[in-house]
Amino acid sequence: MVPHPAGGVGMTAAVALRGVSKVYGRRTAAVTALDDVTLAFVRGTFTAVMGPSGSGKSTLLQCAAGLDRPTAGEVFLDGENLARLSENALTVLRRDRVGFVFQAFNLVPSLTAELNVALPLRLAGRRPRRREVREVLEAVGLADRGRRRPAELSGGQQQRVAIARALVTRPSVLFADEPTGALDSTTGREVLTLLRGLVDRDGQTIVMVTHDPVAASHADRVVFLADGRPAGELRDPTPRTVAARLAGLEPAAEPASRPRPRQRP
Numbered sequence: 001m002v003p004h005p006a007g008g009v010g011m012t013a014a015v016a017l018r019g020v021s022k023v024y025g026r027r028t029a030a031v032t033a034l035d036d037v038t039l040a041f042v043r044g045t046f047t048a049v050m051g052p053s054g055s056g057k058s059t060l061l062q063c064a065a066g067l068d069r070p071t072a073g074e075v076f077l078d079g080e081n082l083a084r085l086s087e088n089a090l091t092v093l094r095r096d097r098v099g100f101v102f103q104a105f106n107l108v109p110s111l112t113a114e115l116n117v118a119l120p121l122r123l124a125g126r127r128p129r130r131r132e133v134r135e136v137l138e139a140v141g142l143a144d145r146g147r148r149r150p151a152e153l154s155g156g157q158q159q160r161v162a163i164a165r166a167l168v169t170r171p172s173v174l175f176a177d178e179p180t181g182a183l184d185s186t187t188g189r190e191v192l193t194l195l196r197g198l199v200d201r202d203g204q205t206i207v208m209v210t211h212d213p214v215a216a217s218h219a220d221r222v223v224f225l226a227d228g229r230p231a232g233e234l235r236d237p238t239p240r241t242v243a244a245r246l247a248g249l250e251p252a253a254e255p256a257s258r259p260r261p262r263q264r265p
């Protein structure tokens, strides 16, 4: 296990990044999406990642989840250095130890909720037990919707199915990239309450990218990024404290052009 960089007795990281950089493209076309990022996500906590557009949030998630390899630096998941894993081992780790939820629910339209949830187990070559699928659907409040297809569910319910599908392998970390981006504010809040409950009740570790200060306020901690680098963090965030901090990171808006004084005839 990797000690939390900030120290603290018994604080262990589910995921830790050490000196992680990610450069896309080459030479004159190179874009540095992450620049020497060292961060840890403590087990059993809910972290929101925020920052201006293009600050590297999604890239951070992709690298932390082993979906993409950093150009430099190391990522540890449950203390395991991902750089040391072969492509096959990394595929297995992604399948078994990492859950991912996106803004688009990405459910298979022809399959029922139960079958969508069972999919990661089938892909792992396992025969899913009905009970484990039911349990995870119950955990997201959809025990009675298992036989429905995605089109027969609301947007919030579809995102719950996607969350259940991400949880069915009992991953060490659930990564969520704008999970409420496609939902109205009431439904979004229900999904965030669900995520909060997974942390509080089951000790799930969650790392969520969001643009929304209200969504971020459900987390224990908000990590800010600017230009691919960590730009401070907030603990016990509120929508107001998050919005204020975020405003300080956004590029200054163009000054509004002043109205010209009227020419008198």
Ligand SMILES: Nc1ncnc2c1ncn2[C@@H]1O[C@H](COP(=O)(O)OP(=O)(O)OP(=O)(O)O)[C@@H](O)[C@H]1O
Pocket: 024, 025, 031, 032, 033, 051, 052, 053, 054, 055, 056, 057, 058, 059, 060
């Ligand atoms: N596959 C890629 N190829 C080239 N450049 C990329 C690629 N993916 C991301 N980038 C660039 O890397 C930088 C960081 O992108 P990233 O998507 O991580 O930012 P973000 O903070 O998630 O942005 P947003 O809030 O707009 O979704 C941006 O400048 C982006 O254009």
